[in-house]
Amino acid sequence: MAQQHLDPTDPTAGAVTGDALAGYLRAQATEFLRALRLHRETGGQAAGAAEPVDAARALRRSARRISASLHTFRPLLDPDWSEEMRPELAWLSGTLGLEHACEARLERLLLALHRLSGATVLPAQAVDVAVAAGSRATGAARAATAAVPSTGGPAHATATTERGTLTVGAAKAGALLERQLTLARTRAHSTALQALGSSRFHAVADKVAVLASEVPLTPAASATALHPLAAAAEERLTDAVAALPLVTAGHPYNAEALVHGLSPDPAPHPQDSPWHQVRLLLRLHRYAREVLHGGDAPVDVRLLTAGQALNRHRDASEAAAAAAQAARTPRITPATAYALGVLHADQRHEVEAARFAFQQAWLKQTVPAP
């Protein structure tokens, strides 16, 4: 590809036009169709191998990129088509992502419970086994038994063994979270399966199939430079970052993230929203760079690190909320509630740590390394 060595900050990068966007969208649409084919070939099996998970991830990966490009380069694309396509792609990647999110959240919380229990040897292998077993069990077989977790299955057996090193409170908290998040995951799995079989999904897939060969650019798009639109996406990111409390975040142990740890407000921490927003804008910026570089963008370690910090921020924020939510389950023991309180606070400190990590990563551009 001719554009692969272009730098978005290079003034000649203005030469990248709507044609590059069309090439990128065709490539992503092709990826989407490949993932879909893989999913159909393997996903029908009960208790299938890891492929359906990877296929679902690849589907989401390209759906996100198509959706982001439609957003950033909106003026270059047929507006009716764009308006119709974006919410469908958002629905799809949201629906497909939920199962994995529940699984990752449970894994994060169980690992934290182990860490907090001071297990001298962190049972990394045991957790690996549990996670692998869990991944393998995300198919239909798992869905069939998950509603009755006490009947066992490999994931359950492993978790029980692990829990031998925990206090009663930590063990009960772990069991409660496992029950609640496994149920949520099972529901998410069913919803994803239903979604993939729905006419709504088939309509999206058909549109993506068309996109793989024919991108609905506006008449002027071929001659229109992408750079200003990509720059606007970057500006939205830098503006949003500038509004973050980065000075506080850069001061270790500022105790900001737990400020609402016992707030009477049951809603998720409003202080997290601007960070979640930056996470999305950072992703849009990264994908716009990919478009400019013809899908061959050099890896920007700083953006990658900053993005990982924001992913960790989001994950910890949601894990903390799940612990707080579990603590509202009726008839739990005080020991369980205590363990969930410790766990909640621990994850809120992870939120704070992730903000610190983002601040450190972000400053690496502004202040050149010595």
Added chain:
Amino acid sequence: MAQQHLDPTDPTAGAVTGDALAGYLRAQATEFLRALRLHRETGGQAAGAAEPVDAARALRRSARRISASLHTFRPLLDPDWSEEMRPELAWLSGTLGLEHACEARLERLLLALHRLSGATVLPAQAVDVAVAAGSRATGAARAATAAVPSTGGPAHATATTERGTLTVGAAKAGALLERQLTLARTRAHSTALQALGSSRFHAVADKVAVLASEVPLTPAASATALHPLAAAAEERLTDAVAALPLVTAGHPYNAEALVHGLSPDPAPHPQDSPWHQVRLLLRLHRYAREVLHGGDAPVDVRLLTAGQALNRHRDASEAAAAAAQAARTPRITPATAYALGVLHADQRHEVEAARFAFQQAWLKQTVPAP
């Protein structure tokens, strides 16, 4: 005093001998007697003013310094006298310090509960009022009513008003901690009053009175340099600091302090002990410097900051233990237990933050500022 401008790192500081130690001990004994007189003049009043608290603090202050000097400069003092005196001084300052410790712990925990409840306006004034009221009420009047906290009194009324902004769990946790720590404080107060009226105390006071005019130095002490003994105290400190996990502590959000947050072991965190030990050794070093400088040591901001970090470490460690202890109270509600879990984790993060602060303060000497 001739020694006041001597620097312990200065080789000529060897000129400071046992005579300077005798001068320092006489001065501290005089301070002790002055504080005791102040305490006797004011301490008998019911619901007395702030003076008895200050007098008790001054008593502890000089008892600690005398005891520390007996330890550091042991070879220069009559061994039988030293051996007899030190445990008595330790008993005295321990007994007198307990009431203040309970009070400070409760204040720390209630402030944390407010912070964690995200009160948009932190009720600093209200807490100041409560603290002032609490201090004023440490006399006999408080002791008489504290066993029945629900009968009210200014501190109780203020606490109730404050709790209006808390969740049920936080409010109940606060009330539980207030009940438990007020009871502990009341007991500590009675124990301190009993101690001050005991024949054991009178024996110590008599010995200190003798010390104010006559220090039992060994025959050779007058001609013996203090510097090697002070240097040995400093070496014990630097050795203990070198054994601390300072690399970990200097890495923000290392999540070390909460590693045993849900450990089945009910004992206080063993990882805190080396830090507590350094706190004591730092104090011995500070007092040895005072002796060398004839009680006129220039303030070493770095030592002061490091010491404050270690005080905060100790306070947070004990507050976290008090929250964990309160969570073991039978028949508490899950909401109370959850709030105590959050509070415990919060204080353990304070422990971690204090270690970070110590590491930063300590490095300021080793690595000269740019």
